[in-house]
Each structure stands twice: as structure tokens, then as C-alpha cells.
Amino acid sequence: MASAVDTGVQSGRFWRVLIYVTLIVFAAFYLLPLFVMLVTSFKSLDEIRQGNMLALPLEWTIAPWISAWGSACVGLTCEGIHGYFGNSIKMVVPSVLISTLLGALNGYVLTKWRFPGHRWIFGLMLFGCFIPFQIVLIPMSQVLGLFGLAGTTAGLVLVHVTYGIGFTTLFFRNYYEAFPNELVRAAMIDGAGFFRIFWRILLPSSGPIIVVTIIWQFTNVWNDFLFGASFAAGQSAPMTVALNNLVSSSTGVKEYNVHMAAAMIAALPTLLVYILAGRYFVRGLMAGSVKG
Amino acid sequence: MSSLSIRDVHKAYGPTEVLKGIDIDIDSGDFLVLVGPSGCGKSTLLNMIAGLDSITSGEIRIEDKVVNDTHPSERDIAMVFQSYALYPNMNVEKNISFGLEMRRMPRKQRRERVAEVAQMLQIEPLLKRKPSQLSGGQRQRVAMGRALVREPKIFLFDEPLSNLDAKLRVDMRTEIKKLHQRLGSTIVYVTHDQIEAMTLATKIAIMKGGVLQQLGTPAELYNQPANMFVAGFMGSPSMNLIPAELVASDGEPAVRMVRKDESSMLLPVGDNPAYRDWIGKPVILGLRPETITDVGSAEQDSPLLFQGECLIDVTEPTGADVFAIIELNGREVVGRMRASCGAKVGEKLSVVFNMRHAVLFDPQTEGRIG
Incomplete structure (x- = not known):
């Protein structure tokens, strides 16, 4: 019974039932929008007009999904969102990889190769995490213009890497803080240099924190709207901006089913990342908090 | 030939001086143990020999080459860490051969060396395992293997046994001693355990507060401690240090001991010329429990055997022996009796004082007299 469940506090049967009921109600409440989106995306427009939002489709159809992917109108072009989906992938993959790698390198230097003022550097990087996006819009656009990257995916990658480094450095620094110094010293005596120690010793032992950083960065970069809308116009816009344009492009009828399908497509990658690696996320965030 | 020579080495972190001028010389094949209470600077000194800590002033030579500014990997040393510091992502074989790989040794040769060392340490069946799949003792062996495979001029051990349980610690201690006898390698070994120091060392350097207290063979440190700190640190139970007055008895120097029943006895301390100047003055008598x-x-x-009746205050049986506590000059004094001697608490026992090994200390400087 209760003793079979390993919890910190033993609670009575009544409270246990109450807790479960509350949790189920809340879970259902939070999942409701997702449910509505899903069922709507599989309905025909006629069925939607009948008005029962929560009802399952009478006739399942994947036409809205096909339309959203290949032929829906975004602004003036009617080629669906697949091009923008590609843009987002081209933006997310390098942004995540570069910021993760730089974060790892920073964390390594800030814990194992400390230099005078390392606290200040780290403090400033942390501070960078908390600067609101809106403040940097204008200076950032100037910098991108200067580099000739305005309106390109490469420019967006630069923006996201810059913004991501603060967080990735924080993750890796805290992880490597608990990484034994003796290992680095042993590798030094064994004759390994700065990068060799990083590649051969630290990075292979950083699985959990790499997963955490990738999930975090992937979600943030993929879901970003502000930078995408500001720095990448027209054909190089990422998925989130395209979704907005799709919904606001009016051709007479509001195609709710297509919009929902497009929104689902936009949300799928992050969902997928969570499902595949979510358990490492919690594990990685807790790493170091408990010994052993 | 001098293998390691430490000359007037200082270490300061800002205004705090951790090492205050250390001088140590050891020969090739010596087993030097650095011992002392925590915070005495012994680990710092080891790290400086390894090159993991910088030297504030002074000089460290390895085989007559000054290594002050030499990178750890070029000092021809190998170190065994307290936490073993095995690379968690590599299996045992990779752990042992990593240093060779970094030195660009060909794969085939590396294999041979690893196999050789694995056989010596009896860890052949473990070569494909990860460190997390090993027990404490096995990790310890792998850590030693990693050092041995490099065949360095000096091995450095940083409290290598302190993470093992008591039984295993004794076994590994014997193993290390055997290894040293077989290979004849030069070893510097840090510990806070005086028994480890006594059993392993050919030379002990005992440190306190960043100052070298005494450097010598285990027997020298045990029998002729340079000062009261060394006397108290080496040996378990530690040496009895009893304040007393040195008097002349029949022309021979002796100490006056007052027992619990206020009766006194005179214990001659042997005719050491240095004692003559101290007659009539207070000294500290050092007597080992045995x-x-x-x-x-x-x-x-x-x-110099003297016998006296003493009241037993406490007995602590250890199985083979009984440690009996008596009172002399108001101090608790531990003696080591056979289990069958019949010492009973609250009763008097005939106790023999073997004054041949007694030492006297200056109460002011705490240094040994004579």
C-alpha cells in the first residue's frame, strides 16, 4: 500500500485520492487547448462551423495538414509553410550546436582554468541572461547590418548564439563545478593539453548537461518570434513568423483547421525533443544537487 | 645519487605562508613519507613536486635538474590521487594507457605495457570495465597501474589509502610496500596516518604548520624524536609526556615521580652528558607506553629497569594487550601490559619502567635534550 510508494512523507488514503483527483483535473485543464487544436486540425471547415469545439471529428481528414504544409497562403505566396520550417531547422541546428559548444568551453575555463576576474566575467554573462530582448533589438540590427547579415538566417544564428551563451555557460559552469579537479590534474600529468582534456575527459562525461542545454536552447530558439520577426524578413523568416503571417493572411475564409495544423507542425519539433530527451532534462537539472 | 632535492622551498597564498622553508633530500629508491596533521602543508608540497602548484621561492630538483618551471607532464613523475581520479568515460585499459597515448607511444607497444602492468597488479580481468563498475580496492589498483605504466623517475602518492575501509587499507599497504621492494622505485607518499608512515617509509618527513619538524628513518623518529610534537605524533597510543624535575640521585640524573597516593619514586634516566646542565630544573619526561x-x-x-607499585585507574583491553592508565605527577600515563598480567581497576600492580628509551624535553622550546 502506501509503504510501497517511496515518498518523503506518508499520507493517508483520503489525501492521496484528493491529490490524484486534483492533479488529473489540472492535467486535463492544461491539455485542453492541445486537444482542441488536434481535433480541429482533423475536421473539415463545414464541421468546424457547426460549432462544437470539443467534439471529435465526424469525418477524419488530413487535408488541412497537407494544405498547411504545401499550399496555404503565407502573405502573397501560396506554397504552405514547408519552406519556413526548413528555415527554422537551418537556424536552430547551428544555433544550438554552437551555443552549446561555446557554453561547454566557457564552463570548462571558468571552473578548471580560473583566471583573475573569472567571477566578474561569469557575473556579466549571467547578467546577459536577464537583459530583455526588446532592449537589444536596435543595437543588434546595427551590428547585423555592419556584418552584412541583416535579413539572413546566418544573422539569426548569430543573434541566438549570442543570447544563448549566457544560459549555456551557466549550465556547464555549474555542472563542471562539481567535476573533480583531480581528474584534470591527472590528465595534465598524463600529458594532455587544454583542448585534449576538454575533448577526451570533460565532454564525454557531460551527457546529461548537454541534453539539458540542447533541449533548453532548441525550445528557446525554435519558439522565438521577436528576433525572427525583427531580423529575418520575407522568405528567410522562421516558422514562428510564418505561422503568424499564415493566420493573419486573409483570403476570405478563416481556415481554422489549416491554422491548427500549421500550429501543430510548428510545435512538433519541440514536443519531439521533450518526449525523446525529457527525462534527462529533469535528471540533468538535478545533477549535483544530491551527492552520489 | 640524489633523486629528489627540495631546497628552502616556500609557498605563500597572498599573505598566508603555507610552507616556511622546507629542505628535504632523498636518494634514488627511497620511500619518503610526508606526514603531519591536516593543514600542515604536506599535500601542498606534494603538489609542488608534481608541478600542480607553483613554487613561491626555493628550488626543487629531480635528478639534479631544476624543475621549478617545468610542466607536470615533463617532470617524469606519476601521481596517484586520493580520489584515484580515474577517467569515468574510459575503461580500465584506456585509463592506464591514456598517458602513453598522450606521449604518442605506438599502439602495439602500449598494449604490451598495459598487459605487463595489469598482470603485475592482477587486474587483467577488469581491463574492459568502466571505473564505476569497480570496487574501491580495484580502483586503487587501476590508479596505481596508471602510474606504474609510465615508468617515471618518481611516484607521488597523495593519501592513496584513505578512502578504503580498514581491512583493505592494511592489505593495500602491504601491496604498496611489496611493489616498492620489487621495483626499487623512488616514492613520495603523503599521509596523515602515522602507522602508514612507520610501516612504509625508508624516510619520514614530519611536518607541522608549514615547518619540517624532523626528517629521518622511522626508527630515528620513533626513538629520538626531535621535539614533543614528533614524540606525540608518532606511535599509538602516543608517548606519555610527563612534567617532572630532574634531580641528582647518587650522582646520576633522575626524575622524581609522584604517584597517586602521594608517595614518590626516583627514576634514573641514564647518564647523558647533556642532562647535567638540567639538574634542578623542570623537564618533560617522554616515555612510550611499551x-x-x-x-x-x-x-x-x-x-635501566625500575619497579614500583602503582594504582591502576583504568584498563583498556585490546585483546593481545591491556593498556593500563596510572597517574604520575598528576598526569594520566598509559602503560602497555600483557593481557594476563592481572591488572585490575582500583588495585595496585607492580609496574616496570624501562628507562633505557626515555627521552627528556625542554619545557620551553619543546625540543629534545641531548
Whole structure:
């Protein structure tokens, strides 16, 4: 019974039932929008007009999904969102990889190769995490213009890497803080240099924190709207901006089913990342908090 | 030939001086143990020999080459860490061969060396395992293997046994001693455990507060401690240090001991010329527990055996022996009796004092007299 469940506090049967009921109600409440989106995306427009939002489709159809992917109108072009989906992938993959790698390198230097003022550097990087996006819009656009990257995916990658480094450095620094110094010293005596120690010793032992950083960065970069809308116009816009344009492009009828399908497509990658690696996320965030 | 030479080495972190001028010389094949209480600077000194800590001033030579500014990997040393520091992502074989790989040794040769070392340490069946799949003792062996495979001029051990349980610690201690006897390698070994120091070392350097207290063979440190700190640190139970007055008895220097019943006895301390100047002055008498015995277990050929009735305050049986606590000059004094001597709490026992090994200290400087 209760003793079979390993919890910190033993609670009575009544409270246990109450807790479960509350949790189920809340879970259902939070999942409701997702449910509505899903069922709507599989309905025909006629069925939607009948008005029962929560009802399952009478006739399942994947036409809205096909339309959203290949032929829906975004602004003036009617080629669906697949091009923008590609843009987002081209933006997310390098942004995540570069910021993760730089974060790892920073964390390594800030814990194992400390230099005078390392606290200040780290403090400033942390501070960078908390600067609101809106403040940097204008200076950032100037910098991108200067580099000739305005309106390109490469420019967006630069923006996201810059913004991501603060967080990735924080993750890796805290992880490597608990990484034994003796290992680095042993590798030094064994004759390994700065990068060799990083590649051969630290990075292979950083699985959990790499997963955490990738999930975090992937979600943030993929879901970003502000930078995408500001720095990448027209054909190089990422998925989130395209979704907005799709919904606001009016051709007479509001195609709710297509919009929902497009929104689902936009949300799928992050969902997928969570499902595949979510358990490492919690594990990685807790790493170091408990010994052993 | 001098293998390691440490000359007037200082270490300061800002205004705090951690090492205050250390001088140590050891020969090739020596087993030097750096011992002392925590915070005495022994680990810092080891790290400086390894090159993991910088030297504030002074000089460290390895085989007559000054290594002050040499990178750790070029000092021809290998180190075994307290936490073993095995690379968690590599299996045992990779762990052992990593240093060779970094030195660009060909794969085939590496294999041979690893196999050789694995056989010596009996870890052949473990070569494909990860460190997390090993027990404490096995990790310890792998850590030693990683050092051995490099065949360095000097091995450095940083409290290598302190993470093992008591039984395993004794086994590994013997193993390390055997290894040293077989390979004849030069070893510097840090510990806070005086028994480890006594059993392993050919030379012990005992440190306190960043100052070298005494450097010598285990027997020298045990029998002729340079000062009261060394006397108290080496040996377990530690040496009894009893304040007393040095008097002349029949022309011979002796110490006056007052027992619990206020009766006094005179214990001659042997005719050391240095003692003459101290007659009539207060001294500290140092007596090891094994020199205070029951009549049966006294060292019969000692020229300085004296017997007296003493009241037993406490007995602590250890199985083989009984440690009996008596009171002399108001101090608790531990003696080591046979288990069968019949010492009973609250009763008097005939106790033999073997004064041949007694030492005297200056109460002011705490240094040994004579």
C-alpha cells in the first residue's frame, strides 16, 4: 500500500485520492487547448462551423495538414509553410550546436582554468541572461547590418548564439563545478593539453548537461518570434513568423483547421525533443544537487 | 645519487605562508613519507613536486635538474590521487594507457605495457570495465597501474589509502610496500596516518604548520624524536609526556615521580652528558607506553629497569594487550601490559619502567635534550 510508494512523507488514503483527483483535473485543464487544436486540425471547415469545439471529428481528414504544409497562403505566396520550417531547422541546428559548444568551453575555463576576474566575467554573462530582448533589438540590427547579415538566417544564428551563451555557460559552469579537479590534474600529468582534456575527459562525461542545454536552447530558439520577426524578413523568416503571417493572411475564409495544423507542425519539433530527451532534462537539472 | 632535492622551498597564498622553508633530500629508491596533521602543508608540497602548484621561492630538483618551471607532464613523475581520479568515460585499459597515448607511444607497444602492468597488479580481468563498475580496492589498483605504466623517475602518492575501509587499507599497504621492494622505485607518499608512515617509509618527513619538524628513518623518529610534537605524533597510543624535575640521585640524573597516593619514586634516566646542565630544573619526561609494563613483559636486558607499585585507574583491553592508565605527577600515563598480567581497576600492580628509551624535553622550546 502506501509503504510501497517511496515518498518523503506518508499520507493517508483520503489525501492521496484528493491529490490524484486534483492533479488529473489540472492535467486535463492544461491539455485542453492541445486537444482542441488536434481535433480541429482533423475536421473539415463545414464541421468546424457547426460549432462544437470539443467534439471529435465526424469525418477524419488530413487535408488541412497537407494544405498547411504545401499550399496555404503565407502573405502573397501560396506554397504552405514547408519552406519556413526548413528555415527554422537551418537556424536552430547551428544555433544550438554552437551555443552549446561555446557554453561547454566557457564552463570548462571558468571552473578548471580560473583566471583573475573569472567571477566578474561569469557575473556579466549571467547578467546577459536577464537583459530583455526588446532592449537589444536596435543595437543588434546595427551590428547585423555592419556584418552584412541583416535579413539572413546566418544573422539569426548569430543573434541566438549570442543570447544563448549566457544560459549555456551557466549550465556547464555549474555542472563542471562539481567535476573533480583531480581528474584534470591527472590528465595534465598524463600529458594532455587544454583542448585534449576538454575533448577526451570533460565532454564525454557531460551527457546529461548537454541534453539539458540542447533541449533548453532548441525550445528557446525554435519558439522565438521577436528576433525572427525583427531580423529575418520575407522568405528567410522562421516558422514562428510564418505561422503568424499564415493566420493573419486573409483570403476570405478563416481556415481554422489549416491554422491548427500549421500550429501543430510548428510545435512538433519541440514536443519531439521533450518526449525523446525529457527525462534527462529533469535528471540533468538535478545533477549535483544530491551527492552520489 | 640524489633523486629528489627540495631546497628552502616556500609557498605563500597572498599573505598566508603555507610552507616556511622546507629542505628535504632523498636518494634514488627511497620511500619518503610526508606526514603531519591536516593543514600542515604536506599535500601542498606534494603538489609542488608534481608541478600542480607553483613554487613561491626555493628550488626543487629531480635528478639534479631544476624543475621549478617545468610542466607536470615533463617532470617524469606519476601521481596517484586520493580520489584515484580515474577517467569515468574510459575503461580500465584506456585509463592506464591514456598517458602513453598522450606521449604518442605506438599502439602495439602500449598494449604490451598495459598487459605487463595489469598482470603485475592482477587486474587483467577488469581491463574492459568502466571505473564505476569497480570496487574501491580495484580502483586503487587501476590508479596505481596508471602510474606504474609510465615508468617515471618518481611516484607521488597523495593519501592513496584513505578512502578504503580498514581491512583493505592494511592489505593495500602491504601491496604498496611489496611493489616498492620489487621495483626499487623512488616514492613520495603523503599521509596523515602515522602507522602508514612507520610501516612504509625508508624516510619520514614530519611536518607541522608549514615547518619540517624532523626528517629521518622511522626508527630515528620513533626513538629520538626531535621535539614533543614528533614524540606525540608518532606511535599509538602516543608517548606519555610527563612534567617532572630532574634531580641528582647518587650522582646520576633522575626524575622524581609522584604517584597517586602521594608517595614518590626516583627514576634514573641514564647518564647523558647533556642532562647535567638540567639538574634542578623542570623537564618533560617522554616515555612510550611499551616501556611501562608489567614485570613479566619487561625488556630483560635493559640496564635501566625500575619497579614500583602503582594504582591502576583504568584498563583498556585490546585483546593481545591491556593498556593500563596510572597517574604520575598528576598526569594520566598509559602503560602497555600483557593481557594476563592481572591488572585490575582500583588495585595496585607492580609496574616496570624501562628507562633505557626515555627521552627528556625542554619545557620551553619543546625540543629534545641531548
